[in-house]
Amino acid sequence: MNPTIAELTAAAEREARKRPEVVRLMTHSGVGPLTALAYMLIIGTPTRFQRGKQIGTYVGMIPYEESSTRKQRLGHISKQGNSLLLLVCGGGPSGRAYPS
Secondary structure (H helix, E strand, O other): OOOOHHHHHHHHHHHHHHOHHHHHHOOOOOOOHHHHHHHHHHHOOHHHOOOHHHHHHHHOOOEEEEEOOOOEEEEEEOOOOOHHHHHHOOOOOOOOOOOO
16 A cells, blocks of 8 residues: 555656657656656646746746846746746755765
8 A cells, every 4th residue: 555656656657658748748858757747737738828937937937036227136046836846847955965
């Protein structure tokens, strides 16, 4: 009843290969089955966004902005979007080694 990580990964990869839109995303360099499946499950139909920038805003990958009339200042990435997609797409915390 307790599946292992390998079993869960294999199940997610099988599900990814069943969906043509996920297979299409996987043709991009660096996009594997888990990333593509997470993207499609969270974003859904990309046509609901009028511009690509709106997807970035929805995900939380747009930099913090503090601007005046004369100067535009862009800061750190806000990371205020979907935490699962941020983690899968690299906007979340990186793998850290903790001493045992």
